[in-house]
Amino acid sequence: ELSASQPELETKLLKVEDRCSLSPVVNILLYSEREWKGNTPKSALIKKGYKEMSQSFASVRRVRGDNYCALRATLYQVLSHSTQLPDWLQNEDVIMVNFHFCILSFRAHAETIFPSHCRQSWQAAVDCATDAERQQLCERVFQGGEEELGLLEALKLLMLSRAAELHSCMQGGEDVPLFCWLLFARDSSDCPRSFLSNHLSHVGLTAGLEQVEMFLLGYALQCTIQVYRLYKADTEEFVTYYPDDHRDDWESVCLVTEDDRHYNVPVVEATQPPAAGLRKGSLGPPCCLRNNAQ
Template sequence: MDTSSYSQDSPSLAEDREPGLRRGEGASRGSATPEDSDEDLYRGAEDIEEERKNRDKTVVSRLWEGVSVSASVDLLSYSDREWRGNTTKSVLIKKGYRLVAQRFGRLCKVRGDNYCALRATLFQILSQSQRLPPRLRDMEIQSSLQADRHLIGQWKFPFGNRKSSTTQGTMAQLHVYLDLLRDRWTAAVQSSPAEREVLVQQVFQGQEEEFGLLEAVKYLMLRTASEIHGLLEMETQEVPDFSWLLFARDSSSSPQALFRNHLSHVGFSGGLEQVEMCLLGFSVEHRLQVYRLYKADSQEFLTYYPSEQKADWPCLPLITEDDRHYNVPVE
């Protein structure tokens, strides 16, 4: 893969390597003079990893209260309210919102925790998707979980494991949530617009069902990564372009390392990196169409995850100001 061309319609390799873009979807937007975080620039990998483990341990086990995706608001009014200053960055972000407003008039705010990329994607799936992807439709859940049992023994749930702390208990709990994801997705596809709106509102209430669905999506990512890695090892099968970058990182050279160093922390102490956004889109068999507002003056303003065009894969639009936090544009 020629990484030098992996830019215009795809994630920036340089930014995947910038420490400030790797973690912390929940980082605040800032006020009229927002500044980019450089907290990781002068610390070693061991220090960063130790801090992340400590944050995982201190994550609250209680569930959030209230809606986690707000009702839609006027997009340009939101932009004017949130970015009142005339700094270089404020002007750029507001320009990005004006460009988005050429297609979308409204915006739904997504709760700013470390699940927000998964949450915004799931919200768009349940709101817009017209079909259950073959990967989920045809998945024999018990067999898949059994194949991945060596990967999921240390799975963490934000609300604790209701069944047990054993690998078997984790598998049973993931089975429940995967069944629920299949049921909710199928119901959304088969619903009228009014029924679909009610279903979406019921899911995104910050309760266990919502977090269980997010963990199920995370498992789909792990299962997909395992499948892709197997194809890479065969060396005779075609794989998506992002696979080479995903498994070229020292921290995710195998599915086990990907889970241990990245996916297991999503929702707790970190969000998704850009290459993992590619994996997310590939796993749910939709292209994530992301408007990156801080790139409004560049060809990377509109980025697709994954970058490869799939003829029968619809797009799910998302919007981000900083590649950390994601909201949902609405027509």
């Protein structure tokens, strides 16, 4: 019986690995050479960007390339480094009020949203005793199943809630971040309702996040998203922060993109998750600490 069940076990494990939303770690320079074999100017630029990153990162994990990519990469980085609940998630009653407000006001799809589950998953990550244990938890969560989908959809609703809050501040004449004027200057998203209908509801289905929406994602999570934009190597935009006005007081995570559409996860060590937990002003790899200090 044991010998008969072994192939079934191996098949099951392979299926789980196939479902994983993040590929195993790959040496960052090997990945660069594998993905960009040509000798075109763009290929040279991207490889130069990867070489620059290799001074701080040993490897990279490719993220499932669907339209949830930006949300998935960011949330994975945040959860895999979380050592405490973020301030905005401390009061569950406030979170529930915000979620219900969005559902009632903008007709968000309540059946796909799990705010309580979102908090439970975050708490589970925080309660992990070690970085390795937290990494293992995230590997189980990010399997492309209902648990992962629920978290990603909850994150979208959190973005809607923050967009509504910022739009209300704009209408009241209060100071708001610059990206808000860009977000609501679009004909297709001049208010939270049209933003939901024409943009946010399509994320994960037929569209990913646009660059201005990356700023909103950072504000929703109260986390600075530090992105290495490889096609911008040799420019001031090679490392961009979403947003860039809370680098000293918000935690931060690191992502890498080749085109502002698909985002992957850089890793400090190829054999283990980053040793540093979330810290104020710099969340994740030590290189973030160095870059934020520059």
